[in-house]
Amino acid sequence: xxxxxxxxxxxxxxxxxxxxxxxxxxxxxxxxxxxxxxxxxxxxxxxxxxxxxxxxxxxxxxxxxxxxxxxxxxxxxxxxxxxxxxxxxxxxxxxxxxxxxxxxxxxxxxxxxxxxxxxxxxxxxxxxxxxxxxxxxxxxxxxxxxxxxxxxxxxxxxxxxxxxxxxxxxxxxxxxxxxxxxxxxxxxxxxxxxxxxxxxxxxxxxxxxxxxxxxxxxxxxxxxxxxxxxxxxxxxxxxxxxxxxxxxxxxxxxxxxxxxxxxxxxxxxxxxxxxxxxxxxxxxxxxxxxxxxxxxxxxxxxxxxxxxxxxxxxxxxxxxxxxxxxxxxxxxxxxxxxxxxxxxxxxxxxxxxxxxxxxxxxxxxxxxxxxxxxxxxxxxxxxxxxxxxx
Amino acid sequence: xxxxxxxxxxxxxxxxxxxxxxxxxxxxxxxxxxxxxxxxxxxxxxxxxxxxxxxxxxxxxxxxxxxxxxxxxxxxxxxxxxxxxxxxxxxxxxxxxxxxxxxxxxxxxxxxxxxxxxxxxxxxxxxxxxxxxxxxxxxxxxxxxxxxxxxxxxxxxxxxxxxxxxxxxxxxxxxxxxxxxxxxxxxxxxxxxxxxxxxxxxxxxxxxxxxxxxxxxxxxxxxxxxxxxxxxxxxxxxxxxxxxxxxxxxxxxxxxxxxxxxxxxxxxxxxxxx
Numbered sequence: 101x102x103x104x105x106x107x108x109x110x111x112x113x114x115x116x117x118x119x120x121x122x123x124x125x126x127x128x129x130x131x132x133x134x135x136x137x138x139x140x141x142x143x144x145x146x147x148x149x150x151x152x153x154x155x156x157x158x159x160x161x162x163x164x165x166x167x168x169x170x171x172x173x174x175x176x177x178x179x180x181x182x183x184x185x186x187x188x189x190x191x192x193x194x195x196x197x198x199x200x201x202x203x204x205x206x207x208x209x210x211x212x213x214x215x216x217x218x219x220x221x222x223x224x225x226x227x228x229x230x231x232x233x234x235x236x237x238x239x240x241x242x243x244x245x246x247x248x249x250x251x252x253x254x255x256x257x258x259x260x261x262x263x264x265x266x267x268x269x270x271x272x273x274x275x276x277x278x279x280x281x282x283x284x285x286x287x288x289x290x291x292x293x294x295x296x297x298x299x300x301x302x303x304x305x306x307x308x309x310x311x312x313x314x315x316x317x318x319x320x321x322x323x324x325x326x327x328x329x330x331x332x333x334x335x336x337x338x339x340x341x342x343x344x345x346x347x348x349x350x351x352x353x354x355x356x357x358x359x360x361x362x363x364x365x366x367x368x369x370x371x372x373x374x375x376x377x378x379x380x381x382x383x384x385x386x387x388x389x390x391x392x393x394x395x396x397x398x399x400x401x402x403x404x405x406x407x408x409x410x411x412x413x414x415x416x417x418x419x420x421x422x423x424x425x426x427x428x429x430x431x432x433x434x435x436x437x438x439x440x441x442x443x444x445x446x447x448x449x450x451x452x453x454x455x456x457x458x459x460x461x462x463x464x465x466x467x468x469x470x471x472x473x474x475x476x477x478x479x480x481x482x483x484x485x486x487x488x489x490x
Numbered sequence: 491x492x493x494x495x496x497x498x499x500x501x502x503x504x505x506x507x508x509x510x511x512x513x514x515x516x517x518x519x520x521x522x523x524x525x526x527x528x529x530x531x532x533x534x535x536x537x538x539x540x541x542x543x544x545x546x547x548x549x550x551x552x553x554x555x556x557x558x559x560x561x562x563x564x565x566x567x568x569x570x571x572x573x574x575x576x577x578x579x580x581x582x583x584x585x586x587x588x589x590x591x592x593x594x595x596x597x598x599x600x601x602x603x604x605x606x607x608x609x610x611x612x613x614x615x616x617x618x619x620x621x622x623x624x625x626x627x628x629x630x631x632x633x634x635x636x637x638x639x640x641x642x643x644x645x646x647x648x649x650x651x652x653x654x655x656x657x658x659x660x661x662x663x664x665x666x667x668x669x670x671x672x673x674x675x676x677x678x679x680x681x682x683x684x685x686x687x688x689x690x691x692x693x694x695x696x697x698x699x700x701x702x703x704x705x706x707x708x709x710x711x712x713x714x715x716x717x718x719x720x721x722x723x724x725x726x727x728x729x730x731x732x733x734x735x736x737x738x739x740x741x742x743x744x745x746x747x748x749x750x751x752x753x754x755x756x757x758x759x760x761x762x763x764x
Contacts, residue, residue, distance in 0.1 A: 441549070446586040447596070449546050450656060451574035451603030460599070464590025464639075 117155050119148070125155035126242075129205035135198045144384045144416045145355045149324035150298050153270050154240035157206060163232050163245075164219055172227030172255065181220035181248050188276035188304040192330035192359070199300035199328060203274040206244040220248040223255045223283075231260045231476045236297070238267030247275040251283035251311075260288040260474040265322070268296035275303045279311035279338070286314040288474040292485050293322030295350075302328040309337030309364070316472045319354060320347035320486045327356040336364025336395055342371040345469035347486050348381030348413075355384040362395035369400040374469055376462065377406065377413035388420040389430065396427045404434040407465050462487060491692060492712045496524040499561055499664050499695050500545075506555035506720075507544045514540040516720035517556065522664065525692040529706055529731060530699045532717035533739050538699045539583060541717070542668040546580035547573050560664070574600075575607035579662035583669040585649040588640040593652070596640045597622060601659045625658040629685045647678035654685040665689070666697045671705040683708035703735040718742045 127133045134150065135142040164175060176184075189195050207217060219232070236243040251257060263271050279285060291299055299322045307313055319325040325348075331340050346354035360369050375383035383406060391398050406415045419432040439461050447457035463483055470482050500522040507515040514537050522528055532538050544551045545558065547570035558565040565573060588596070601621070602612040613621060626633060629651040641649050650670055657665055667686065671679055686709055690696055698709060706714075706728065714730040715722045723745055724730065 440586075442586050443588050445548055445570060446582065446588070447600075448570040449574055449580050449582075450596070450600035450660070451571050451607070452599055453571050453603075454569070456599070457571075460591050460596070461588070464588065467590050 119151035122151045122153060122155045126150060126202065130198055130201040131205055132198060132201055141197075141357060141386075144382070145324075145326065145353060147324065147326075149296070149353070150270055152268055152296050152323070153242060153298065154268075156241040158236055158239045158241040158243040158269060160236070160243055162219075163234055167230075169221075170228045170230060172223060172225040173230065173257070174222045174224070176220035176222055176248070176250075178218055178220070181218060184220075184248055184250055184278060185276065188278055188306045188332075189274075191306045191334065192304040192332050192361070194302060194304045194328070194330050197302060197328060199272065199302045199326065200274055202300065203244055203246060203272045203302070206242060206272060207246065217244060218246045218248065221250070223249065223251040223257045223285075225255055227255060227257045229258045229260075229474060229476060231262065231474075234261060234263045234271065234273060236263075236265045236267070236269045236271050238269075240267065240269055242270045242272060245271065245273045247273070249275070249277045249285065249287075251277070251279050251285050253280040254282040255280075256284045258286040258288075258474045260290065260476050262480070263289065263291040263299055263301065265293045265297035265299070267294055270298035270300065273299070273301045275301075277303065277305040277313070279305065279307045279313055281308040282310045283308070284312040286316070286474055288477060289315075289317045289319075290473060290477050290480060290482055291317070291319040291322070291325065293320070293325065296323050298322060298324040300326050303330065305329070305331040307331065307333045307338035307340065309333075309335050312339040312341075314341040314343075314472070316343040316469065316474075317356075318345045318469060318473065318482060318486070321352070322354065323352055325352075325354045328358070329356075330359040331361070333360075333362045333364065333367040336362050336367040336398065339368045340370070342369070342373070343469045343472045344373045345375070345466055345486075346383055347376045347466070348383050349378040351380045351382075353382045353384070357384075357386045357388075359388040359390070360400070361390040361392075362398050362400075363392065364394055366397040367395060367400075368398075369402070371400075371402040372469065373402075373404045373417075374465065375404075375406040375415060375417070376409065376465065377415050378409040380410070380412045382414045383416070385417040386420060387418070387432075389422070389432075391421070391423040391425050391428055391430060393424045395425045398425060398428040398430065400428070400430045402432040405465075406434075406436040407462070408436055408438055409462075459487065491525040491527075493523065493525050493692070496526075496692070497561070498523050500565075500697075501559040502545075502556070503558075504556035505541075505544065505553070505558060507540060507551050507553050509540070509551050513554065514551075514720055515544065518717075518720070518722055520715065520722060522695045522697065524663075524695055526713065527690060527696045527698065527709065527711045528713045528715065529711040530697065530715045530717055530722075531701065531731060531734060533701075533742070536717040537720040538717050539668055540720075542580055542666045542697075542699055545573075545666055546570055546578065571603070574660070575604055577604075577661075577663035579657050579660055579665040581650075581653040581657060581665065581667040581670050583672060585641045585644075585653055587642045587644075589642050591640045593638055593640050594619075594622070594636040597636070597656065597659055600656065604660045622655075622659065625655060628658045628688055629654045630681055631655055646673035647675065647682075650674060650678065650682050651685070654682055654689075658685065658689055661689075661694075663694045664697065665694065666699065668699045669701065670698070671700055671702060679705065680708060703731050706731045716742065718746055
C-alpha cells in the first residue's frame with residue numbers, strides 16, 4: 101500500500117502564524133496573491149497547504165560545497181551567470197508563473213540567509229554524474245533554490261536533484277537549463293516530502309537542435325507538490341524525453357503542468373506521465389504540447405497513465421495539444437484504472453496474498469519510471485520510500 | 491492410475507455457482523483420488539471453465555450451493571491464495587500478462603508462499619535460481635523468459651509452458667488445467683503434455699479441462715466426464731472421449747431433452763441447455 105502520512109491541518113501554521121498571515125507574506129514575496137481556482141492553470145490545485153508554513157526564509161548550506169565537482173563542471177560566479185539568468189524563463193514564457201515570481205521575490209531574503217542562493221554550473225565535455233541534495237529538513241519556513249545549468253555544445257551530464265523535506269515547510273526550486281547544439285542532459289528529480297510539506301518546482305529548458313534532454317521526475321509524500329517543466333525546442337530538431345511519476349495518498353495533492361513547444365521542424369517528444377492516487381489523494385496532470393506551423397516533421401507522443409486506488413481519491417488528467425503544422429505525427433493517450441482484477445487473481449492463485457499482490461502490481465507500475473532515474477537514485481531505494489516499505 | 495484405496499483429494503458435492511446472478515453450475519458431483527487423471531469435456535458454455543475458476547476461488551463467481559472438500563477440509567472457505575498454498579493449482583486458459591513484474595521474482599514469491607505453508611524453508615535468490623533452472627527442463631523453456639515480465643509478449647505456447655513451469659515449481663496435489671491445449675501447435679502441445687505427464691505421480695491428481703481428444707492422446711485420463719448445462723452428464727473411462735470424438739456432442743442434446751422430459755414427469759427441475 102501507499103504510505104499513509106498523517107494529515108496536517110492546513111489552517112494554522114506550525115509555529116503559530118495564521119494561514120492568512122502566511123498567505124500575505126507569500127503574496128508580498130511574489131508580488132502577486134496566491135493562485136486560486138479561477139485561474140485555469142490552478143483550476144484543480146488548491147495551494148492552501150502553502151499557508152501552513154511559517155512566514156520565514158530558511159537558511160541552508162550550499163549543496164555544492166560538500167562535494168567535489170567532476171571534471172567538466174564549473175561553478176559560475178553570480179557575475180558570470182548573470183548574462184544567462186532569465187533567458188530560459190523568458191523563452192518559455194515562464195516569468196509570470198507564480199512559483200517563479202515567488203522564487204524571485206524570495207531571492208533577496210534568501211541571499212542574506214544563504215551564502216549561495218544561486219547554483220550555477222557550466223558543463224563542458226563529458227562531465228559524468230552529479231547528485232544535489234536539496235534538503236529543507238525539519239526547519240520551518242520557505243527554502244529557496246535557484247539552479248542554472250549551461251550545457252555547452254556536445255557536453256554531457258547526468259544530474260540527480262533530491263528535494264526533500266522532513267517537516268512543515270516549503271521548497272521553491274526554479275531551474276533554468278540551456279542546452280547548446282548536441283548537448284545531452286539527463287535531469288532526474290527524486291522529491292520525497294513529509295506531512296505538511298510543499299514543493300514548487302519549476303524547470304525552464306531551452307534546447308538547441310541536436311540536443312537531448314531527458315527529464316525524470318518522481319515525487320511523493322508532499323501535502324502539495326507542483327511540477328512545472330517547460331521546454332522549448334528553439335529551432336526544433338532536438339529530442340525531449342519526459343518521464344514522471346507522482347504518488348499522492350492521505351489528502352496530498354500532486355500536480356504536473358508540463359509545456360513543450362517546438363519552434364522549428366523535426367523535433368521529437370516522448371512523454372510518459374504516471375500517477376498513483378490513494379486515500380483522498382488528488383492528482384492533476386495537464387500536458388501542453390505546442391506544434392506551430394514552423395514545426396513540420398515533429399514527432400510527439402504523450403501518454404498519461406493513472407492508478408486510482410481508492411473511491412475517494414481523484415485524478416484529473418488532460419492532454420492539451422495545439423497542432424498547427426500539418427506534416428507531423430502527434431499521439432496522445434490517457435488511462436485511469438484500478439488495479440486489474442484479473443492480474444490480482446492470477447497472483448493470488450499462485451499463493452500470493454491479496455495485499456502482497458497489490459503491492460507487486462503497484463511496484464511494477466512505478467518501476468517503469470523509477471528505472472529511468474539517474475543511476476545514483478537506486479541507492480536511495482526510491483520504491484521503498486514511495487510505497488512506505490520502510 | 492486408478493487406485494480405489496488412495497486418499498480422496500477433492501470431493502465436489504452438488505456444487506452450484508453463479509456469475510452476475512446467472513446460474514452456471516447446477517449441481518456438479520466429482521470425486522478425485524490421489525494418482526488419478528480426470529478429463530472434463532464439453533461444449534463451450536457447458537460450465538467447464540466456471541468449474542475450474544470456482545475451485546480456484548475467482549471472486550467473480552458466487553457459490554450458491556453444495557460443497558467442495560480438499561483432503562477432508564472445506565475448500566470454499568479459503569481465500570484463493572490459501573487454496574494455492576495448500577496445493578491446489580489452476581493452469582489458466584488465458585494466462586494473464588503482468589507488465590513490470592519480473593517472471594523470476596513472481597515465480598520465487600509464489601514458490602516460497604507454497605513452501606512456507608508446507609513448513610519448508612524459503613529459498614533465497616540463488617537457491618531459487620538453481621531450482622528454477624532445473625524445472626525449466628520439464629517444459630524445455632528458454633531461461634531468457636525468466637528475465638521478462640510475467641507472460642508479457644509471450645506467444646500462446648510460451649504462456650502455457652510458463653503455466654506448467656509454475657506447476658513444476660509449486661508441486662500441487664491437485665492441478666486443474668483449463669484448456670491447456672488451446673492455441674498450441676502440435677510441437678508445443680507435446681512439450682506441455684510431456685510436462686504434465688512428468689509431474690503426475692501416485693500422490694497427486696490432475697483435472698484436465700478440454701474440448702478435444704487430441705490432448706488425451708498424449709495424457710491418458712483414468713476418467714472422462716462430459717459436462718452440459720452446468721452438470722456432469724455422463725462419466726466413464728477414456729473410451730468415452732473416443733466416443734465423443736467419433737459421434738460429436740449431438741447425443742448430449744438428446745440426453746438433455748430426455749432429462750427435461752423426465753424432470754417434467756417427476757416434478758424435478760429440468761436441466762436447461764446452457
